[in-house]
Amino acid sequence: MKKIILIAGLLLCGIAQAQITVTGNGEAITEGQTFTFNTLDAETATLDLHFTNTSTESVNIKMKVLSISNNTAGTSLQFCIDPQCFFSISEGSTVPSNPQSGLTLEAGASSTGDNHFWSSYTGDNESMSVSYTLAIITVDGSGNELNQLISFNYVYSSTANINDFEALQNAGISLESTIIKNNMEINAQQNASLELYNMNGQLIKSVTISTGNQSIDLSSLSSAIYIARFATEDNKTSQIRVVKQ
Incomplete structure (x- = not known):
């Protein structure tokens, strides 16, 4: 019986993780995807995010910082999920913090407002890349994390080469x-x-x-x-x- 309950729980978890589609600058984001920018210009280096709830129930989501490299202070950036933006972060930071329940998407609804990430920091060591690993998570009404839906990487490298x-x-x-x-x-x-x-x-x-x-x-x-x-x-x-x- 315990095995059946465990399997059912895993299946439900898988279903929950498929409830939200996430796009970055108009393209679907895949797990572990890296977005690399060789400029600090906000117009070019901003990663605009869009979320759609494909389930039949409302879902609460937040963006979370999993790791930061070459930006010890975690400053000179914009970490935004409507209706809130943070301009300094640390590992474990989530947005929005107000409301605690995060961004609520009703069944079939898509996000509106300003949802994006942008870094304008050149790096503690300017010869190395600055990188952030971010995740979209679901939370309960009190803001407690339920599931990690997807993670992705934002990288600034002055020497980034698309070739x-x-x-x-x-x-x-x-x-x-x-x-x-x-x-x-x-x-x-x-x-x-x-x-x-x-x-x-x-x-x-x-x-x-x-x-x-x-x-x-x-x-x-x-x-x-x-x-x-x-x-x-x-x-x-x-x-x-x-x-x-």
């Missing part, structure tokens, strides 16, 4: 995905080295890569955004951001 994948391919390296659960799947046309750095510039892992397909075990790494830097035998170098879930 990272192309640069990797030019170096003879290809990745199956930049979203990693346990293993990084790599295909290399020649021997190379891989160095993984956290967003504070600390070297976390070094790996030697051989020609061909291989799987690099990253299961011991904490969930975060990392910089993967590759150097081939013929001295071609390239780097790309990866998200370890």
Whole structure:
């Protein structure tokens, strides 16, 4: 009987997590997605959020900060869910705090008002990226968290290059995905080295890569955004951001 109750609870949890669709700048957000900006301009670097309740019951939601990298003070930003904006945050911050129940969406309703995230901070270390991992959560009437619906990453990098994948391919390296659960799947046309750095510039892992397909075990790494830097035998170098879930 307990097993039946547990399975039913898990099924209900799955249903609850599918109740809200979330878009960022007009496109559906997928779990672990990273939005990278190479400018601090508000018009260009603001991530506008839109929520739709696809269930048959009302739902209360908030936005939550899961992690912050390279912005120790958590300032110079806008963390907004209608009707409230915060301009400084820390890990665990949620918005809105007033009302406690968050943003209420009736069945079939979509959000209105100002819902967005924007960072104008250049970084404690300006040579490294500034990143935030955010989540959309459901809460009860008292503001207590019920479920995490989806998480995503906002990254500011002054050197961000939308052609990272192309640069990797030019170096003879290809990745199956930049979203990693346990293993990084790599295909290399020649021997190379891989160095993984956290967003504070600390070297976390070094790996030697051989020609061909291989799987690099990253299961011991904490969930975060990392910089993967590759150097081939013929001295071609390239780097790309990866998200370890």
